[in-house]
Amino acid sequence: MRVMGKSRIVLIAALVALGAVPHATANAQPAGQVVAVESLPAAATAPDSARAERLIYRSTTANDEPTTTSAAVYFPAGEAPEGGWPVIAWAHGTVGLGDECAYSIAGPAAVDRDWAYLGTWLNQGYAIVAADYAGLGGPGEHPYLNGVAEAHNVVDAVRAATAQYPSLSNKWVAVGQSQGAGAAVTTARYATEFGGPTLDYRGGVATGIPAYIEDAIQLLGPALPPVPLSSHLTAYVLYILSGLRTTYPTLDIDSFLTDTGRTWLTRAQSTCIGPLGEDLATTKPTLASFFTRPLADIPHLHTLLTGYMGLPESGYNRPLFLAQGLEDTDVITPQTLRYAATLKANAQPLTFHTYPTDHNGTVNASLTDSIPFVRSLFA
The missing domain is CATH 3.40.50.1820 (Alpha/Beta hydrolase fold, catalytic domain)
Structure with a gap:
């Protein structure tokens, strides 16, 4: 039986619940431990x-x-x-x-x-x-x-x-x-x-x-010029917003977004880059239309963004x-x-x-x- 992605995780969780996999074993797997091999x-x-x-x-x-x-x-x-x-x-x-x-x-x-x-x-x-x-x-x-x-x-x-x-x-x-x-x-x-x-x-x-990229992301907000970007750049912004929401749930990223912004963000979380780019190219939303207030309202935003996506400037051995x-x-x-x-x-x-x-x-x-x-x- 071939099980992929989240289905496999659900299966493992079910086996744990049933006692087929001991809880200690399931939770103690170290990083890099192989769980399964598939075609x-x-x-x-x-x-x-x-x-x-x-x-x-x-x-x-x-x-x-x-x-x-x-x-x-x-x-x-x-x-x-x-x-x-x-x-x-x-x-x-x-x-x-x-x-x-x-x-x-x-x-x-x-x-x-x-x-x-x-x-x-x-x-x-x-x-x-x-x-x-x-x-x-x-x-x-x-x-x-x-x-x-x-x-x-x-x-x-x-x-x-x-x-x-x-x-x-x-x-x-x-x-x-x-x-x-x-x-x-x-x-x-x-x-x-x-x-x-x-x-x-x-x-x-x-x-x-x-x-x-953090230097540009800190500028996002409703005051941006109402000019559509390329569909790929708009998709990247949506993906970054999703990543911030995942990494920092207490920021409440949704509270910065309009209904339009939340709709596109929801679509971005389930759509691959090709189809999402095509949708954005057809609809041509502006980044300004996504926001009710600037991300700069987040305290110490640039420091946070640098820690999240900033590339290291030293320490390469x-x-x-x-x-x-x-x-x-x-x-x-x-x-x-x-x-x-x-x-x-x-x-x-x-x-x-x-x-x-x-x-x-x-x-x-x-x-x-x-x-x-x-x-x-x-x-």
Whole structure:
């Protein structure tokens, strides 16, 4: 019998209630503990993978609460080298907030881009562990752009996969794009601390980095110019509001929203990025129409936002590769350039490249430089 997502969690809870699973055992599972192994649907299976499975494992969500989440694991062709396949921990871009949007269920939102990118890494001889992030395909809501929670999910996915599959090495790097770039950068900062002595973290790669988004989010409110943004940018704002509501329930985010804002936020919590973007492109709501009062009414808002989604500016103990498209309008490119300059000024181990590409184009364009960078990390 194959059970996926929240259905599996309901089943486990029912077994606990019936006494089939002892309460102490169910509650004491450590982060990275494998709960189940499942087959992947075709939509979530990388075409270049020789074998692929879905792991259900224990991890952490907002406010360090324990949870159960999932990841896709892709294996390259051939026999594993001595010591096992080195691991790429893939932190994916925005797919949405609904369970059916999870990477290990629906696959990537940018199918051609991601499969080409992951296929390149597989063909280079790396296994890939792609965490879904807490709340996607599992219990609870997804705390979108909560960097520390996502870092726990990525590290725990690697811990679960390397424990489950003897053919995987404990040597790994974090690689991410867009939302996943923020997750990969935060993972890079905390990988050694979160991973402990059983994992050998080597470095990180991130493209399309959402740096200093908190500077823009603090300006949200009814006084914004009544001009529609691109549908994707509006969707990102809705996802961030949902993430704030999940991470900080006492803020009462709904009290800042109009009926229009609450309606769109409810829709965003169950709709994947593609359909939500299409709805927003048709309706063209303005951000100003979402708010009854400014988010700046929240005391110490910028400090709160920085703790929630801000990217670490120091503390990296392994090499970090950042790549940014100069025509990227999905993130704030000048802020990404500012972030790279800040890391350099703070003497962090940064390699930084720019490309004449947009948000999607940078992913594969950067491979010319990121492949030798990652190869050197495992040398």
